[in-house]
Amino acid sequence: MDIVILKDILTVVATIILAPLIGGLLTGIDRKITARMQSRSGPPIFQPFYDLFKLLGKERLIVNQTQMMFVIGHLFFAVAALAMFMLGQDLLMILFIMAFSSIMLIMGAMSVRSPYSKIGAQREIVQIMAYEPVLILMVVGVFLSTGSFMIRPLFSDMFGFGKPLLYDLPLVFIAFIYVLTIKLRKSPFDFSMSHHAHQELIKGITTEFSGPQLAVIELTHWYELVLFLGLITMFFAQPVWVGILIALVCYFFEIVIDNISARMTWKWMLQATWIVGIGVAMTNIIWLYLK
Amino acid sequence: MDKYTLLALAILIPSLSAFLCYVFNKPWVRNVIVFVTALLMFAVAGGFVYQLLQSGGKIEINLEDLHLPFDIEFIFKLLDFVLLAIIADIGMKRKKPLIVVLAIIQGVLLLLFELFGSVKEPHVAFVVDYLSLIMLLLVSVIGPLITIFATGYMKEHEHHQHLEKSRQPRFFAILFVFLSAMNGLVLTNNLSWMLLFWEVTTLCSFLLISHDGNEQAVKNGLRALWINMLGGVAFVLAIIFIYNALGTLSVEEIIRSKMTPVGLFPVGLGLLCFAGFTKSAQFPFQSWLLGAMVAPTPVSALLHSSTMVKAGVYLIVRIAPVYSGTTLGMIVALAGAFTFVMASAIAISQSNGKRVLAYSTIANLGLIVCCAGIGSYVALGAAILLMIFHAISKALLFLCVGTIELEIGSRDIEDMQGLFKKMPFTTVIAVIGMISMLLPPFGVLLTKWLALEAAVKFPLVLICIIIGSALTLVFWSQWIGIILTVSYHAKYKMEKLPLAMWITMAILVVAIIVTGVDISMIFKAAVAPFLLESMKGVPETILNGINGLWLVGDSGKVVGGFSSIYFFMILFLLFLLYPYLYRKSKAELLKPPYLCGANTEEDTKGLEFNAPADTVDQVIVHNYYFAGAFGEANLTPWANFIAGAIIMIMFGVVI
Numbered sequence: 002m003d004i005v006i007l008k009d010i011l012t013v014v015a016t017i018i019l020a021p022l023i024g025g026l027l028t029g030i031d032r033k034i035t036a037r038m039q040s041r042s043g044p045p046i047f048q049p050f051y052d053l054f055k056l057l058g059k060e061r062l063i064v065n066q067t068q069m070m071f072v073i074g075h076l077f078f079a080v081a082a083l084a085m086f087m088l089g090q091d092l093l094m095i096l097f098i099m100a101f102s103s104i105m106l107i108m109g110a111m112s113v114r115s116p117y118s119k120i121g122a123q124r125e126i127v128q129i130m131a132y133e134p135v136l137i138l139m140v141v142g143v144f145l146s147t148g149s150f151m152i153r154p155l156f157s158d159m160f161g162f163g164k165p166l167l168y169d170l171p172l173v174f175i176a177f178i179y180v181l182t183i184k185l186r187k188s189p190f191d192f193s194m195s196h197h198a199h200q201e202l203i204k205g206i207t208t209e210f211s212g213p214q215l216a217v218i219e220l221t222h223w224y225e226l227v228l229f230l231g232l233i234t235m236f237f238a239q240p241v242w243v244g245i246l247i248a249l250v251c252y253f254f255e256i257v258i259d260n261i262s263a264r265m266t267w268k269w270m271l272q273a274t275w276i277v278g279i280g281v282a283m284t285n286i287i288w289l290y291l292k
Numbered sequence: 293m294d295k296y297t298l299l300a301l302a303i304l305i306p307s308l309s310a311f312l313c314y315v316f317n318k319p320w321v322r323n324v325i326v327f328v329t330a331l332l333m334f335a336v337a338g339g340f341v342y343q344l345l346q347s348g349g350k351i352e353i354n355l356e357d358l359h360l361p362f363d364i365e366f367i368f369k370l371l372d373f374v375l376l377a378i379i380a381d382i383g384m385k386r387k388k389p390l391i392v393v394l395a396i397i398q399g400v401l402l403l404l405f406e407l408f409g410s411v412k413e414p415h416v417a418f419v420v421d422y423l424s425l426i427m428l429l430l431v432s433v434i435g436p437l438i439t440i441f442a443t444g445y446m447k448e449h450e451h452h453q454h455l456e457k458s459r460q461p462r463f464f465a466i467l468f469v470f471l472s473a474m475n476g477l478v479l480t481n482n483l484s485w486m487l488l489f490w491e492v493t494t495l496c497s498f499l500l501i502s503h504d505g506n507e508q509a510v511k512n513g514l515r516a517l518w519i520n521m522l523g524g525v526a527f528v529l530a531i532i533f534i535y536n537a538l539g540t541l542s543v544e545e546i547i548r549s550k551m552t553p554v555g556l557f558p559v560g561l562g563l564l565c566f567a568g569f570t571k572s573a574q575f576p577f578q579s580w581l582l583g584a585m586v587a588p589t590p591v592s593a594l595l596h597s598s599t600m601v602k603a604g605v606y607l608i609v610r611i612a613p614v615y616s617g618t619t620l621g622m623i624v625a626l627a628g629a630f631t632f633v634m635a636s637a638i639a640i641s642q643s644n645g646k647r648v649l650a651y652s653t654i655a656n657l658g659l660i661v662c663c664a665g666i667g668s669y670v671a672l673g674a675a676i677l678l679m680i681f682h683a684i685s686k687a688l689l690f691l692c693v694g695t696i697e698l699e700i701g702s703r704d705i706e707d708m709q710g711l712f713k714k715m716p717f718t719t720v721i722a723v724i725g726m727i728s729m730l731l732p733p734f735g736v737l738l739t740k741w742l743a744l745e746a747a748v749k750f751p752l753v754l755i756c757i758i759i760g761s762a763l764t765l766v767f768w769s770q771w772i773g774i775i776l777t778v779s780y781h782a783k784y785k786m787e788k789l790p791l792a793m794w795i796t797m798a799i800l801v802v803a804i805i806v807t808g809v810d811i812s813m814i815f816k817a818a819v820a821p822f823l824l825e826s827m828k829g830v831p832e833t834i835l836n837g838i839n840g841l842w843l844v845g846d847s848g849k850v851v852g853g854f855s856s857i858y859f860f861m862i863l864f865l866l867f868l869l870y871p872y873l874y875r876k877s878k879a880e881l882l883k884p885p886y887l888c889g890a891n892t893e894e895d896t897k898g899l900e901f902n903a904p905a906d907t908v909d910q911v912i913v914h915n916y917y918f919a920g921a922f923g924e925a926n927l928t929p930w931a932n933f934i935a936g937a938i939i940m941i942m943f944g945v946v947i
Binding site: 060061062063064065066067069070073074077078081090091093094097098100101104107108110111112113114115116117118119120122123126127129130133134137138141144145148149150151203208209279283286287290 | 709710712731732737741744745748751754755758759761762763765766769770772773774776777778779780843845849850851852853854858859862865866869870873874876877878881882883884885886887899911913915916
């Protein structure tokens, strides 16, 4: 069952090529919508792609020789997680691979003797500590509802689990949307790498990455974005287009949240996520046990 | 070689070497003895593997067939009392009445048991099955490796201590006695003989922890002694209860008896679990293992990896099939899960590297206990796999920290900033060791994944494991980040390590990678046969695919799985990429880190900046340790209280 077949290879190749296109486009739309909400006209929708190519073409300035390795690891594992998702693998393992990807970035940021990037890395660790339990609880909820940790592959008869899980897992879904805000680096949880915290943090975890390194990090972010929207789609699954539509609505919702809330402190986030996020998800899971 | 000789060699070779080490004082003689013993122990372990494969999964050794000229049972009993006398004597000399009392209680209980019980000893004195084989391999491979490391380490260690007379003969003698007792413990089928080996490891751990002889060492050693003696009393009581209920002391028959509420049998099981908790340093007994940190590094490595603490979980896993699925099992699982989450939480607040490792050990042992308590096919498989992977990774990490400490003179994580520059070899090995503790595709994470998938049906246990694993991520990634820090114009300097030290670390790191890649093979060859033997008729299974582990649910459908091999490939690619990226980076493109444009001109580390009033200041960044939320002093009393309550509940349930 774990032998690679041609269809799987094609799925992986398609994922690697298409995901950044979708992710980049969504980021462009995000910037446009955000700008409109702030009464600006905003950059063109394809601006993220222009940025990416510009970054790739820049001088390869480095702070030490090991940075690039971590950044590439960050990308590799994010791509691997997305590929596993598309191939229909164990959901729990996908989360662990994603965590590996995040830790690669943290190692890269901590590998330089820069106060800003180190503080950013510490905050990123706090973020992982906050959202990881909720994500695992989500997977547990999925298991209790479907009896399996495996998602069905994209090109099989029924993507996801063959039935909309929202009926069983409404609260888990809310908790997931909640931690998605952290994962997508949106306000009020954008304190490890903020666009708006220049005074205290410069650019946090990415302060010491420049040029091509930054391009790779941006690319990784697009893959992650697609993976997360894919997870939302999974919750609704039937039919797929409804799932995709709802995923897009959720993304819009995240953008709105981003624009109407102020950045909070990490202590507040940790408490709020553990109490509200875990609490809400656990409530849902307990009723599934009793059902 | 037949099984009798192998058995005798497994127990007697280390004992003989212990004697030789004690007698011969010359360092080179000792090194030869250690090296030869290591080779012999490897060979004996290999011999057992061969024998077990030949005999189809189980070797039963009946000493009555040998017609020994002396009464071996009598010798074992005599040794029991001699041992208790030695421990009581230590208690008297150190003025610790508690230890004396515990030793006397044990002695009296044993005496009463022998006098009034007319005990029938089991015919089959030793049984080797796959579980004991796995433990034997851990003890007889990792143990001697650590001993070889110690030959290099102790020389440096004593050099720092300025002793008049070397105390190494004593040190190595105790190490070997320890290994000998561990071999006996995992091979024997007689519960009362297991007790003897159990108490020998207790005594040895005291001697090793207090080896340096200073006040702190003796104090911590005595604490280890009394806590483990407490477990010993529970063990003796368990023997009495179980014998009264079942009329046998054979571990095999006890396991086969299943959970029949005959007399005090369940209480006996509860007491055995309690003994396991003390030995495996589960909350609230964790303090002795933390105190053990004062000992020389090889001791910590030995206690934490393959011996001592693994004896406790071995016992719990061994009897797991009996209480599997009962309330007792659930409580044991909860106790383990609670230890897992609390130890992981406290580990975050520690900046002392060795204490972080210690708490991580306690946490992983908790997870093993938790899996054994859940007791399903998958959970038990996870427990055994975790015993293997944790032993190898933790042995390596302790050796790394010891090496680092010798070099930089500190075990504080904050002092390890930029270690990559000073000790590239040790750093790379330590990082591989740490990654193997927390990230896929390495074994420890895979077992955590199995544990999570097995615990899904038990919400309370589950939430502990989930939060615990999130916390684990924090301290490891912080530590890895610190030691991989490199300043922007780093001058790498290869460290000079004694041969014995670097070769041990190299072997262990290769072992981590090989066992990690071969997880499905290990499972198929050693773990699955044990599970099939001990848990007949259980529907849920683990399929081992070509390159990973797969979970099959009740309906025969795959419900989870992972092909670890592909991720090893990705990691390997990254590793290959590094030299290429290194060569591609040009010196003129190296820039100092951003310090608001106030970097000083001649600074090569990227640390100094122009502060107000024309002074030069240095950037200092520490990790977050969350002392307020996860501080040891804050959490420990509460954790001990709750863990004590869980143990009370455990006994309340079985009585």
